Amino acid sequence: MTQTLACDVLVVGGGPAGCAAAYWLALAGRDVLLIERSTHPRERVCGDALTPVAVGELLDMGCDPSAARWHRHRGLRITAHGQSLEVPWPQGEQWPGYGVVARRSRLDALTFARAQSAGARMLTGTEVTAPLITDGHLRGCVATRLSPAPEEVTARARYVVIADGPRSHFGRALGTVRTRTYAQGLAMRAYFPTPRHAEPWIESVFALADHAGSQLPGYGWVFPVGDGTANVGVGLLSHHYGNEAISLERLFEQWIQQIPERWEIDPAGPRTEPAGGRLPMGGSVRPRSGPNWVVVGDAAGSINPWNGDGVGPALATGRLAAEVIGQALDADDGLELRHYEAELAARWQRYHHLGRLTTRALGRPGLMRKLTQLAIRSPRMGNLAMRVSTDLLQGSAGPLGPRSIYRTASGVARLWRDRT
Ligand SMILES: Cc1cc2nc3c(=O)[nH]c(=O)nc-3n(C[C@H](O)[C@H](O)[C@H](O)COP(=O)(O)OP(=O)(O)OC[C@H]3O[C@@H](n4cnc5c(N)ncnc54)[C@H](O)[C@@H]3O)c2cc1C
Numbered sequence: 001m002t003q004t005l006a007c008d009v010l011v012v013g014g015g016p017a018g019c020a021a022a023y024w025l026a027l028a029g030r031d032v033l034l035i036e037r038s039t040h041p042r043e044r045v046c047g048d049a050l051t052p053v054a055v056g057e058l059l060d061m062g063c064d065p066s067a068a069r070w071h072r073h074r075g076l077r078i079t080a081h082g083q084s085l086e087v088p089w090p091q092g093e094q095w096p097g098y099g100v101v102a103r104r105s106r107l108d109a110l111t112f113a114r115a116q117s118a119g120a121r122m123l124t125g126t127e128v129t130a131p132l133i134t135d136g137h138l139r140g141c142v143a144t145r146l147s148p149a150p151e152e153v154t155a156r157a158r159y160v161v162i163a164d165g166p167r168s169h170f171g172r173a174l175g176t177v178r179t180r181t182y183a184q185g186l187a188m189r190a191y192f193p194t195p196r197h198a199e200p201w202i203e204s205v206f207a208l209a210d211h212a213g214s215q216l217p218g219y220g221w222v223f224p225v226g227d228g229t230a231n232v233g234v235g236l237l238s239h240h241y242g243n244e245a246i247s248l249e250r251l252f253e254q255w256i257q258q259i260p261e262r263w264e265i266d267p268a269g270p271r272t273e274p275a276g277g278r279l280p281m282g283g284s285v286r287p288r289s290g291p292n293w294v295v296v297g298d299a300a301g302s303i304n305p306w307n308g309d310g311v312g313p314a315l316a317t318g319r320l321a322a323e324v325i326g327q328a329l330d331a332d333d334g335l336e337l338r339h340y341e342a343e344l345a346a347r348w349q350r351y352h353h354l355g356r357l358t359t360r361a362l363g364r365p366g367l368m369r370k371l372t373q374l375a376i377r378s379p380r381m382g383n384l385a386m387r388v389s390t391d392l393l394q395g396s397a398g399p400l401g402p403r404s405i406y407r408t409a410s411g412v413a414r415l416w417r418d419r420t
Pocket of ligand 1: 015036046049054278299309
Protein backbone atom coordinates (compact mmCIF):
# COMPACT_ATOMS: atom_id res chain seq x y z
CA MET A 1 0.00 0.00 0.00
CA THR A 2 1.19 3.56 -0.68
CA GLN A 3 0.47 6.46 1.62
CA THR A 4 0.18 9.81 -0.19
CA LEU A 5 0.88 13.07 1.62
CA ALA A 6 0.70 16.65 0.35
CA CYS A 7 2.28 19.85 1.65
CA ASP A 8 3.51 23.24 0.47
CA VAL A 9 7.11 22.58 1.54
CA LEU A 10 8.85 19.22 1.90
CA VAL A 11 12.08 19.05 3.93
CA VAL A 12 14.31 16.03 3.26
CA GLY A 13 16.40 15.29 6.38
CA GLY A 14 15.95 16.26 10.01
CA GLY A 15 19.43 17.35 11.16
CA PRO A 16 20.06 20.97 12.28
CA ALA A 17 19.66 22.36 8.73
CA GLY A 18 16.37 20.59 8.01
CA CYS A 19 14.93 21.31 11.46
CA ALA A 20 15.84 25.01 11.23
CA ALA A 21 14.17 25.26 7.80
CA ALA A 22 11.06 23.43 9.09
CA TYR A 23 10.95 25.54 12.27
CA TRP A 24 11.12 28.92 10.49
CA LEU A 25 8.66 27.86 7.80
CA ALA A 26 6.15 26.47 10.32
CA LEU A 27 6.52 29.53 12.55
CA ALA A 28 5.48 31.66 9.58
CA GLY A 29 2.37 29.50 9.23
CA ARG A 30 3.53 27.44 6.22
CA ASP A 31 2.38 23.90 5.59
CA VAL A 32 5.61 21.88 6.11
CA LEU A 33 6.38 18.17 6.10
CA LEU A 34 9.83 16.97 7.20
CA ILE A 35 10.93 13.40 6.47
CA GLU A 36 13.80 11.90 8.49
CA ARG A 37 15.28 8.43 8.14
CA SER A 38 16.13 7.84 11.80
CA THR A 39 14.13 8.18 14.99
CA HIS A 40 15.20 10.36 17.92
CA PRO A 41 17.25 10.13 20.01
CA ARG A 42 19.96 9.13 17.55
CA GLU A 43 23.70 9.67 17.36
CA ARG A 44 25.38 11.79 14.69
CA VAL A 45 29.17 11.74 14.55
CA CYS A 46 30.32 15.24 15.50
CA GLY A 47 32.69 17.17 17.74
CA ASP A 48 29.60 18.58 19.52
CA ALA A 49 31.15 22.04 20.00
CA LEU A 50 28.99 25.03 19.16
CA THR A 51 30.48 28.49 18.82
CA PRO A 52 28.53 31.59 19.92
CA VAL A 53 27.26 32.03 16.32
CA ALA A 54 25.53 28.64 16.46
CA VAL A 55 24.23 29.32 19.97
CA GLY A 56 22.77 32.62 18.70
CA GLU A 57 20.85 30.71 16.01
CA LEU A 58 19.60 28.20 18.59
CA LEU A 59 18.46 30.94 20.97
CA ASP A 60 16.54 32.52 18.09
CA MET A 61 14.79 29.17 17.61
CA GLY A 62 13.76 29.17 21.27
CA CYS A 63 16.28 26.47 22.28
CA ASP A 64 17.52 27.31 25.76
CA PRO A 65 21.02 25.91 26.46
CA SER A 66 20.56 26.44 30.23
CA ALA A 67 17.29 24.50 30.36
CA ALA A 68 18.87 21.78 28.22
CA ARG A 69 21.84 21.78 30.64
CA TRP A 70 24.40 21.79 27.85
CA HIS A 71 27.94 22.45 28.94
CA ARG A 72 28.88 26.11 28.51
CA HIS A 73 32.40 27.24 27.63
CA ARG A 74 33.80 30.72 27.74
CA GLY A 75 36.38 30.45 24.97
CA LEU A 76 38.93 28.58 22.95
CA ARG A 77 42.30 27.37 24.20
CA ILE A 78 44.78 27.16 21.32
CA THR A 79 47.71 24.84 22.00
CA ALA A 80 50.83 24.37 19.86
CA HIS A 81 54.57 23.86 20.37
CA GLY A 82 54.09 23.19 24.12
CA GLN A 83 52.36 26.55 24.71
CA SER A 84 48.71 27.47 25.20
CA LEU A 85 46.70 30.63 24.76
CA GLU A 86 43.17 31.07 26.13
CA VAL A 87 41.00 33.36 24.01
CA PRO A 88 37.55 34.25 25.43
CA TRP A 89 34.56 34.44 23.07
CA PRO A 90 33.57 38.03 22.34
CA GLN A 91 29.97 39.09 22.99
CA GLY A 92 28.14 40.22 19.83
CA GLU A 93 24.80 41.77 19.01
CA GLN A 94 23.57 38.53 17.46
CA TRP A 95 25.28 36.01 19.72
CA PRO A 96 26.05 35.48 23.39
CA GLY A 97 29.54 35.58 24.93
CA TYR A 98 29.65 31.79 25.35
CA GLY A 99 29.56 28.57 23.37
CA VAL A 100 28.25 25.14 24.35
CA VAL A 101 29.18 21.50 23.94
CA ALA A 102 26.04 19.43 23.35
CA ARG A 103 25.91 15.79 22.37
CA ARG A 104 24.18 15.57 19.02
CA SER A 105 21.60 13.09 20.27
CA ARG A 106 20.37 15.85 22.60
CA LEU A 107 20.89 18.83 20.29
CA ASP A 108 19.11 17.23 17.34
CA ALA A 109 16.23 15.99 19.51
CA LEU A 110 15.68 19.57 20.73
CA THR A 111 15.78 21.28 17.31
CA PHE A 112 13.46 18.53 16.05
CA ALA A 113 11.03 19.19 18.92
CA ARG A 114 11.13 22.94 18.25
CA ALA A 115 10.17 22.42 14.59
CA GLN A 116 7.38 20.08 15.63
CA SER A 117 5.99 22.44 18.25
CA ALA A 118 6.04 25.30 15.71
CA GLY A 119 3.62 23.21 13.63
CA ALA A 120 5.76 21.23 11.17
CA ARG A 121 4.61 17.67 10.45
CA MET A 122 7.51 15.31 11.16
CA LEU A 123 7.70 11.84 9.66
CA THR A 124 10.53 9.83 11.22
CA GLY A 125 11.79 6.31 10.55
CA THR A 126 11.17 7.02 6.87
CA GLU A 127 13.84 6.98 4.19
CA VAL A 128 13.50 9.20 1.14
CA THR A 129 14.51 7.01 -1.79
CA ALA A 130 14.10 9.26 -4.85
CA PRO A 131 12.79 12.59 -6.09
CA LEU A 132 9.28 12.48 -7.56
CA ILE A 133 9.61 14.00 -11.03
CA THR A 134 6.82 14.45 -13.56
CA ASP A 135 7.12 16.33 -16.86
CA GLY A 136 10.66 17.30 -15.87
CA HIS A 137 9.51 19.07 -12.68
CA LEU A 138 10.29 18.10 -9.11
CA ARG A 139 6.95 17.34 -7.43
CA GLY A 140 8.12 15.86 -4.11
CA CYS A 141 9.65 12.54 -3.17
CA VAL A 142 9.16 8.83 -2.90
CA ALA A 143 10.01 7.32 0.48
CA THR A 144 9.86 4.08 2.41
CA ARG A 145 8.54 3.95 5.94
CA LEU A 146 10.91 1.57 7.71
CA SER A 147 8.88 0.77 10.83
CA PRO A 148 6.66 -0.60 12.26
CA ALA A 149 6.06 -2.28 8.89
CA PRO A 150 7.60 -1.23 5.55
CA GLU A 151 5.26 1.06 3.64
CA GLU A 152 5.71 3.19 0.51
CA VAL A 153 5.11 6.92 0.97
CA THR A 154 4.65 9.52 -1.75
CA ALA A 155 4.99 13.14 -0.61
CA ARG A 156 3.83 15.87 -3.01
CA ALA A 157 5.08 19.42 -2.48
CA ARG A 158 5.38 22.79 -4.23
CA TYR A 159 8.86 23.44 -2.82
CA VAL A 160 11.57 21.13 -1.47
CA VAL A 161 14.40 21.83 1.00
CA ILE A 162 17.26 19.36 0.59
CA ALA A 163 18.88 18.81 4.00
CA ASP A 164 20.09 15.22 3.79
CA GLY A 165 23.64 15.78 5.02
CA PRO A 166 27.14 15.34 3.56
CA ARG A 167 26.42 12.57 1.05
CA SER A 168 23.15 14.14 -0.12
CA HIS A 169 21.83 11.42 -2.42
CA PHE A 170 18.69 13.48 -3.00
CA GLY A 171 20.71 16.51 -4.08
CA ARG A 172 22.92 14.41 -6.37
CA ALA A 173 19.80 12.95 -8.02
CA LEU A 174 18.82 16.53 -8.92
CA GLY A 175 22.27 17.35 -10.28
CA THR A 176 24.21 18.90 -7.37
CA VAL A 177 27.97 18.30 -7.57
CA ARG A 178 30.80 18.83 -5.08
CA THR A 179 33.77 20.74 -6.52
CA ARG A 180 36.62 18.27 -6.07
CA THR A 181 39.35 20.92 -6.07
CA TYR A 182 37.91 22.45 -2.88
CA ALA A 183 39.22 20.87 0.28
CA GLN A 184 36.99 18.44 2.12
CA GLY A 185 37.46 17.78 5.83
CA LEU A 186 37.79 14.31 7.31
CA ALA A 187 37.43 13.87 11.06
CA MET A 188 37.19 11.19 13.74
CA ARG A 189 36.14 11.36 17.37
CA ALA A 190 35.52 9.25 20.50
CA TYR A 191 34.32 10.02 24.04
CA PHE A 192 36.81 9.56 26.90
CA PRO A 193 36.11 9.79 30.63
CA THR A 194 37.86 12.73 32.30
CA PRO A 195 37.65 14.43 35.71
CA ARG A 196 38.09 17.72 33.77
CA HIS A 197 34.77 17.28 31.94
CA ALA A 198 33.42 20.61 33.24
CA GLU A 199 36.38 22.79 32.08
CA PRO A 200 35.22 26.19 30.78
CA TRP A 201 37.49 26.04 27.69
CA ILE A 202 37.35 23.96 24.54
CA GLU A 203 40.80 23.15 23.21
CA SER A 204 42.30 22.86 19.73
CA VAL A 205 45.80 21.43 19.46
CA PHE A 206 47.99 22.22 16.44
CA ALA A 207 51.43 21.07 15.30
CA LEU A 208 50.86 17.39 16.11
CA ALA A 209 53.93 15.17 15.91
CA ASP A 210 54.52 11.43 15.78
CA HIS A 211 56.72 9.62 18.34
CA ALA A 212 59.83 10.42 16.24
CA GLY A 213 59.00 14.15 16.33
CA SER A 214 57.94 14.40 12.68
CA GLN A 215 55.04 16.71 12.05
CA LEU A 216 51.64 15.11 11.42
CA PRO A 217 48.94 16.64 9.23
CA GLY A 218 45.71 17.92 10.81
CA TYR A 219 44.81 19.13 14.29
CA GLY A 220 43.36 17.61 17.44
CA TRP A 221 40.60 18.75 19.78
CA VAL A 222 39.36 18.11 23.30
CA PHE A 223 35.83 19.39 23.92
CA PRO A 224 34.57 18.86 27.51
CA VAL A 225 30.95 17.65 27.46
CA GLY A 226 30.13 18.23 31.14
CA ASP A 227 28.76 14.71 31.61
CA GLY A 228 31.93 12.98 32.85
CA THR A 229 33.40 12.77 29.34
CA ALA A 230 35.22 14.80 26.71
CA ASN A 231 34.74 14.57 22.96
CA VAL A 232 38.27 13.96 21.66
CA GLY A 233 38.91 14.07 17.94
CA VAL A 234 41.21 14.83 15.09
CA GLY A 235 40.54 16.47 11.75
CA LEU A 236 42.46 16.99 8.56
CA LEU A 237 41.84 18.41 5.13
CA SER A 238 41.90 16.35 1.98
CA HIS A 239 44.68 18.54 0.56
CA HIS A 240 46.96 18.57 3.64
CA TYR A 241 50.44 17.65 2.54
CA GLY A 242 51.47 14.31 3.99
CA ASN A 243 47.99 12.99 4.63
CA GLU A 244 48.20 10.60 1.67
CA ALA A 245 50.51 8.46 3.77
CA ILE A 246 48.32 8.32 6.88
CA SER A 247 44.89 6.89 7.57
CA LEU A 248 42.46 8.80 9.76
CA GLU A 249 42.38 5.88 12.23
CA ARG A 250 46.18 5.94 12.53
CA LEU A 251 46.24 9.71 12.92
CA PHE A 252 43.59 9.41 15.66
CA GLU A 253 45.63 6.78 17.53
CA GLN A 254 48.75 8.96 17.30
CA TRP A 255 46.87 12.07 18.41
CA ILE A 256 45.41 10.51 21.56
CA GLN A 257 48.95 9.70 22.74
CA GLN A 258 49.58 13.47 22.93
CA ILE A 259 46.38 14.80 24.51
CA PRO A 260 47.53 17.57 26.89
CA GLU A 261 48.09 16.13 30.38
CA ARG A 262 45.81 18.62 32.09
CA TRP A 263 42.79 16.63 30.79
CA GLU A 264 43.87 13.53 32.78
CA ILE A 265 42.70 11.33 29.93
CA ASP A 266 44.07 7.81 29.71
CA PRO A 267 44.38 7.03 25.99
CA ALA A 268 44.28 3.32 26.81
CA GLY A 269 41.31 3.73 29.15
CA PRO A 270 37.64 3.17 28.41
CA ARG A 271 36.16 5.11 25.52
CA THR A 272 33.53 4.77 22.86
CA GLU A 273 34.54 3.31 19.51
CA PRO A 274 36.10 6.05 17.36
CA ALA A 275 33.82 7.09 14.52
CA GLY A 276 34.48 9.45 11.62
CA GLY A 277 32.85 11.33 8.81
CA ARG A 278 33.28 13.82 5.97
CA LEU A 279 32.93 17.59 6.14
CA PRO A 280 31.99 19.21 2.82
CA MET A 281 33.06 22.82 3.23
CA GLY A 282 33.51 26.27 1.81
CA GLY A 283 30.43 26.33 -0.43
CA SER A 284 31.79 23.37 -2.38
CA VAL A 285 28.44 22.09 -3.67
CA ARG A 286 26.67 23.66 -6.67
CA PRO A 287 24.03 24.46 -7.67
CA ARG A 288 22.35 25.26 -4.38
CA SER A 289 18.95 26.00 -5.84
CA GLY A 290 16.73 24.97 -8.73
CA PRO A 291 13.29 25.95 -10.02
CA ASN A 292 11.52 24.82 -6.83
CA TRP A 293 14.24 23.48 -4.53
CA VAL A 294 17.06 24.76 -2.33
CA VAL A 295 19.97 22.92 -0.70
CA VAL A 296 21.05 23.62 2.90
CA GLY A 297 23.65 22.59 5.48
CA ASP A 298 26.19 19.86 4.65
CA ALA A 299 24.19 18.94 1.54
CA ALA A 300 25.20 22.38 0.22
CA GLY A 301 28.83 22.09 1.41
CA SER A 302 28.22 24.88 3.94
CA ILE A 303 30.78 23.93 6.63
CA ASN A 304 33.17 26.69 7.67
CA PRO A 305 36.51 25.85 5.96
CA TRP A 306 38.46 27.69 8.65
CA ASN A 307 37.53 25.41 11.54
CA GLY A 308 35.09 22.66 10.50
CA ASP A 309 32.05 24.15 12.24
CA GLY A 310 28.97 22.91 10.43
CA VAL A 311 26.08 23.22 12.88
CA GLY A 312 26.00 27.04 12.83
CA PRO A 313 26.04 27.21 9.00
CA ALA A 314 23.43 24.42 8.86
CA LEU A 315 21.07 26.38 11.14
CA ALA A 316 21.73 29.63 9.25
CA THR A 317 21.25 28.19 5.74
CA GLY A 318 18.07 26.41 6.89
CA ARG A 319 16.72 29.73 8.14
CA LEU A 320 17.68 31.52 4.93
CA ALA A 321 15.99 28.82 2.84
CA ALA A 322 12.79 29.26 4.89
CA GLU A 323 12.81 33.02 4.26
CA VAL A 324 13.29 32.66 0.52
CA ILE A 325 10.67 29.92 0.13
CA GLY A 326 8.26 32.04 2.19
CA GLN A 327 8.74 34.86 -0.34
CA ALA A 328 8.16 32.45 -3.24
CA LEU A 329 4.93 31.18 -1.64
CA ASP A 330 3.69 34.73 -1.00
CA ALA A 331 4.51 35.88 -4.53
CA ASP A 332 3.36 32.55 -6.00
CA ASP A 333 6.56 32.73 -8.04
CA GLY A 334 9.41 30.20 -7.93
CA LEU A 335 11.77 32.82 -9.40
CA GLU A 336 12.06 34.23 -5.87
CA LEU A 337 14.36 31.28 -5.12
CA ARG A 338 17.14 32.91 -7.13
CA HIS A 339 17.61 35.22 -4.13
CA TYR A 340 18.90 32.20 -2.19
CA GLU A 341 22.17 31.98 -4.19
CA ALA A 342 22.53 35.76 -4.02
CA GLU A 343 22.07 35.79 -0.23
CA LEU A 344 24.52 32.91 0.23
CA ALA A 345 27.09 34.75 -1.87
CA ALA A 346 26.59 38.04 0.00
CA ARG A 347 26.96 36.32 3.35
CA TRP A 348 29.74 33.77 2.75
CA GLN A 349 31.41 33.93 -0.67
CA ARG A 350 34.39 36.09 0.31
CA TYR A 351 34.71 34.44 3.70
CA HIS A 352 34.79 30.98 2.12
CA HIS A 353 37.22 32.06 -0.58
CA LEU A 354 39.72 33.45 1.91
CA GLY A 355 39.18 30.39 4.12
CA ARG A 356 39.95 28.04 1.25
CA LEU A 357 43.14 29.94 0.38
CA THR A 358 44.25 30.04 4.01
CA THR A 359 43.62 26.35 4.69
CA ARG A 360 45.50 25.49 1.49
CA ALA A 361 48.48 27.42 2.85
CA LEU A 362 48.09 25.81 6.27
CA GLY A 363 48.24 22.40 4.61
CA ARG A 364 51.99 23.03 4.15
CA PRO A 365 53.65 21.79 7.36
CA GLY A 366 56.41 24.46 7.38
CA LEU A 367 53.99 27.36 6.99
CA MET A 368 51.57 25.85 9.49
CA ARG A 369 54.41 25.65 12.05
CA LYS A 370 55.37 29.29 11.53
CA LEU A 371 51.83 30.62 11.70
CA THR A 372 50.91 28.63 14.80
CA GLN A 373 54.11 29.84 16.48
CA LEU A 374 53.09 33.41 15.69
CA ALA A 375 49.50 32.98 16.90
CA ILE A 376 50.43 31.21 20.13
CA ARG A 377 52.97 33.85 21.19
CA SER A 378 50.80 36.89 20.66
CA PRO A 379 47.40 37.29 22.36
CA ARG A 380 46.51 39.81 19.63
CA MET A 381 47.28 37.32 16.85
CA GLY A 382 45.50 34.55 18.79
CA ASN A 383 42.42 36.76 19.14
CA LEU A 384 42.51 37.59 15.43
CA ALA A 385 42.87 33.92 14.48
CA MET A 386 39.97 32.94 16.75
CA ARG A 387 37.66 35.72 15.56
CA VAL A 388 38.30 35.12 11.88
CA SER A 389 38.19 31.32 12.03
CA THR A 390 34.91 31.27 13.96
CA ASP A 391 33.26 34.06 11.93
CA LEU A 392 32.99 36.33 14.98
CA LEU A 393 34.07 39.56 13.32
CA GLN A 394 31.06 41.73 14.01
CA GLY A 395 31.82 44.47 16.54
CA SER A 396 35.59 44.18 16.09
CA ALA A 397 35.97 47.40 14.10
CA GLY A 398 38.81 49.94 14.31
CA PRO A 399 41.67 50.61 11.86
CA LEU A 400 43.78 47.73 13.22
CA GLY A 401 40.90 45.64 14.54
CA PRO A 402 40.27 42.05 13.38
CA ARG A 403 37.51 43.16 11.00
CA SER A 404 39.77 45.62 9.14
CA ILE A 405 42.61 43.11 8.91
CA TYR A 406 40.18 40.49 7.64
CA ARG A 407 38.75 42.90 5.04
CA THR A 408 42.23 43.74 3.75
CA ALA A 409 43.15 40.05 3.54
CA SER A 410 39.93 39.18 1.79
CA GLY A 411 40.45 42.05 -0.68
CA VAL A 412 43.90 40.67 -1.50
CA ALA A 413 42.46 37.15 -1.78
CA ARG A 414 40.03 38.31 -4.46
CA LEU A 415 43.03 38.86 -6.72
CA TRP A 416 43.83 35.16 -6.50
CA ARG A 417 42.27 32.92 -9.07
CA ASP A 418 40.04 30.48 -7.17
CA ARG A 419 41.62 27.10 -7.66
CA THR A 420 41.20 25.94 -4.05
C1 LIG B 1 33.86 13.99 13.19
C2 LIG B 1 33.09 15.28 12.97
C3 LIG B 1 33.21 16.30 13.89
C4 LIG B 1 32.47 17.48 13.72
N1 LIG B 1 32.55 18.44 14.69
C5 LIG B 1 31.77 19.53 14.62
C6 LIG B 1 31.75 20.47 15.70
O1 LIG B 1 32.40 20.30 16.74
N2 LIG B 1 30.98 21.57 15.57
C7 LIG B 1 30.22 21.79 14.45
O2 LIG B 1 29.52 22.83 14.38
N3 LIG B 1 30.20 20.91 13.42
C8 LIG B 1 30.95 19.78 13.48
N4 LIG B 1 30.90 18.85 12.47
C9 LIG B 1 30.04 19.12 11.29
C10 LIG B 1 28.55 18.91 11.63
O3 LIG B 1 28.37 17.64 12.21
C11 LIG B 1 27.68 19.04 10.37
O4 LIG B 1 28.08 20.16 9.64
C12 LIG B 1 26.19 19.15 10.70
O5 LIG B 1 25.72 17.97 11.27
C13 LIG B 1 25.39 19.46 9.41
O6 LIG B 1 24.00 19.43 9.68
P1 LIG B 1 22.98 19.00 8.51
O7 LIG B 1 21.62 19.14 9.08
O8 LIG B 1 23.32 19.70 7.26
O9 LIG B 1 23.32 17.46 8.22
P2 LIG B 1 23.18 16.19 9.18
O10 LIG B 1 23.41 16.57 10.59
O11 LIG B 1 24.03 15.14 8.57
O12 LIG B 1 21.65 15.80 9.04
C14 LIG B 1 21.16 15.19 7.86
C15 LIG B 1 19.94 14.37 8.24
O13 LIG B 1 19.35 13.85 7.05
C16 LIG B 1 18.94 12.52 7.29
N5 LIG B 1 18.90 11.83 6.01
C17 LIG B 1 19.94 11.57 5.18
N6 LIG B 1 19.50 10.91 4.09
C18 LIG B 1 18.15 10.75 4.24
C19 LIG B 1 17.15 10.13 3.46
N7 LIG B 1 17.43 9.55 2.28
N8 LIG B 1 15.89 10.12 3.92
C20 LIG B 1 15.59 10.71 5.10
N9 LIG B 1 16.49 11.31 5.91
C21 LIG B 1 17.77 11.33 5.47
C22 LIG B 1 19.99 11.97 8.25
O14 LIG B 1 19.49 10.84 8.96
C23 LIG B 1 20.28 13.17 9.12
O15 LIG B 1 19.46 13.20 10.26
C24 LIG B 1 31.62 17.67 12.59
C25 LIG B 1 31.51 16.62 11.65
C26 LIG B 1 32.24 15.45 11.83
C27 LIG B 1 32.09 14.33 10.82
